[in-house]
Amino acid sequence: MAIQRTFSIIKPDATQRNLTGAINAKFEAAGLRIVAQKRIKLTKEQAGVFYAVHKERPFYDELCDFMASAPIVVQVLEGEDAIAKNREVMGATNPAEAAEGTIRKEFALSIGENSVHGSDGEDTAKEEIAYFFSGLELVG
Numbered sequence: 001m002a003i004q005r006t007f008s009i010i011k012p013d014a015t016q017r018n019l020t021g022a023i024n025a026k027f028e029a030a031g032l033r034i035v036a037q038k039r040i041k042l043t044k045e046q047a048g049v050f051y052a053v054h055k056e057r058p059f060y061d062e063l064c065d066f067m068a069s070a071p072i073v074v075q076v077l078e079g080e081d082a083i084a085k086n087r088e089v090m091g092a093t094n095p096a097e098a099a100e101g102t103i104r105k106e107f108a109l110s111i112g113e114n115s116v117h118g119s120d121g122e123d124t125a126k127e128e129i130a131y132f133f134s135g136l137e138l139v140g
């Protein structure tokens with residue numbers, strides 16, 4: 001597997017509990033290098049664009065409110081097989097189903113307030129990185 005990049009978000013529930021460093025330590029321990037990172041606050045409209053794929057789902061409105069409720073940390077992670085590796089380190093969407101040692105098992109509060117986002121494929125990773133970062137911000 002080649003070196004890949006993936007897009008990650010440390011969500012409001014985690015930034016509000018000062019878990020950014022603990023979550024980053026998990027990424028780095030798994031061999032994922034943080035090659036870009038910034039703390040921003042989304043509007044509800046921007047959160048809606050980011051999660052537009054879930055527009056028809058019953059949790060969409062709640063999800064957009066949550067993602068706009070406090071600052072988030074957006075980041076680009078790089079490493080061998082980074083997309084799958086990041087999702088492995090994150091754990092299942094619902095923390096009750098997440099494996100021991102995963103970020104969501106240790107830190108998530110609920111299926112909605114689940115501490116992290118990670119791209120789900122190569123195309124979404126490229127799109128999500130380009131939405132939040134300029135080429136100038138992406139140094140290897």
Ligand code: RTP
Pocket residue numbers: 054059063092093111112113114116117118119120
């Ligand atoms: P993400 O996109 O945030 O990395 O999470 P994921 O792939 O594991 O899960 P996905 O199905 O894409 O859902 C996106 C986010 O929506 C919230 N959610 N809430 N209340 C609910 O039943 C529910 N289901 C999903 C979570 O914040 C989830 O991460």
Ligand code: MG
Pocket residue numbers: 118120
């Ligand atoms: Mg997803």
